[in-house]
Amino acid sequence: MSTSPDSKRARTEKSSKKVIGTHNGTFHCDEALAVFLLRLTDQYKGSSLIRTRDSAILDKCDVVVDVGAVYDVHTQRFDHHQRGFGEVFGHGFTTKLSSAGLIYKHFGEEIIASRLGFPPEDARIQILYLKLYSEFIEGIDAIDNGIEQYETALEPKYKIRTDLSSRVGWLNPPWNKSPESYSIDDLFLTASNLTGTEFLDRLDYYGKSWLPARDLVATALQSRASVHPSQRIAIFEVFAPWKEHLFDLETELKILDDSHPYYVLYPDEFGGTWRIQAVPVNPASFQSRLALPEDWRGVRDDDLSKKTGVPGCVFVHASGFIGGNKTREGALEMASIALKIQRPETT
């Protein structure tokens, strides 16, 4: 046996390299993503992968996902198929986990911090950890565990076969082609790469675009008393997607009906003019908490300026949920008058 330094080094490298085990045969979105997520962690970076159902081989792996009938963090076993398994994400989420959810639950915070370069104690990590679970991982858990999306058995009017779990499904070889003509392990890696690419894209979006918008909305909510004493008007100094954040933050900051904003003002996405928008009763609703005055609706330009008494008005939508003025001051003036007309007690 050779004892040259080279072969010694090769042996040490081999022994320090971790091995991830998962099942062979047909693959699914959950373990494709679980394997990708594991390889993003410090512990399993650069790990090799073995796909098998041979328990003697699986027993030697450093971590096993989606096979083996054991869930035990201590020994790094992450299966969810065994009888009695009922692990959920927590934090109010009650969907049974798949192997993707299990790995995310245990390694998600580390993965988020390392991808975005946040220090471990950064409060943003927890916000993103919950957001990515609800927007990305939970659906994969539910589909894998065969959990219906609707309480009642609604017949959908059309099909959606382009979700991530479906696309991973399509990557499996067709039943009527000989398995020898495919390397299923290679197809699995394609699937793992697909799920990982989407996960990281979504994480980057929530970390780099969604979260900064949230900060902007938080600032506007916290400073709204200085905009108008009624606290019913919030101003965003730059345009950002605000609606979903506004509702989340109102709950978080305990802003109640007696002082929540009726109107938000922001510069037009394309610059130039300002918008005044009535806050809806909930993020998906077309009904406003307090629409712009009936009298202004569907009116434009000079006619509108005459009605509002505010020069430079551009328009108010026929349903009263949005309007515009050429300046920030003009939009603020419109909001103040709309309040004075409709809620004199607040002004």
Ligand SMILES: *[C@@H]1O[C@H](CO)[C@@H](O)[C@H](O)[C@H]1NC(C)=O
């Ligand atoms: C999976 O691996 C086991 C053990 O190595 C083997 O016996 C079995 O044929 C494989 N199944 C598929 C579908 O490849």
Ligand SMILES: *[C@@H]1O[C@H](CO)[C@@H](O)[C@H](O)[C@H]1NC(C)=O
């Ligand atoms: C997926 O595979 C492509 C091609 O090999 C590679 O360039 C890319 O970095 C991979 N994506 C991820 C997220 O690993």
Ligand SMILES: CC(=O)N[C@H]1CO[C@H](CO)[C@@H](O)[C@@H]1O
């Ligand atoms: C009240 C107010 O400031 N309204 C403004 C609306 O936009 C026009 C055009 O910029 C301004 O002239 C108005 O003063």
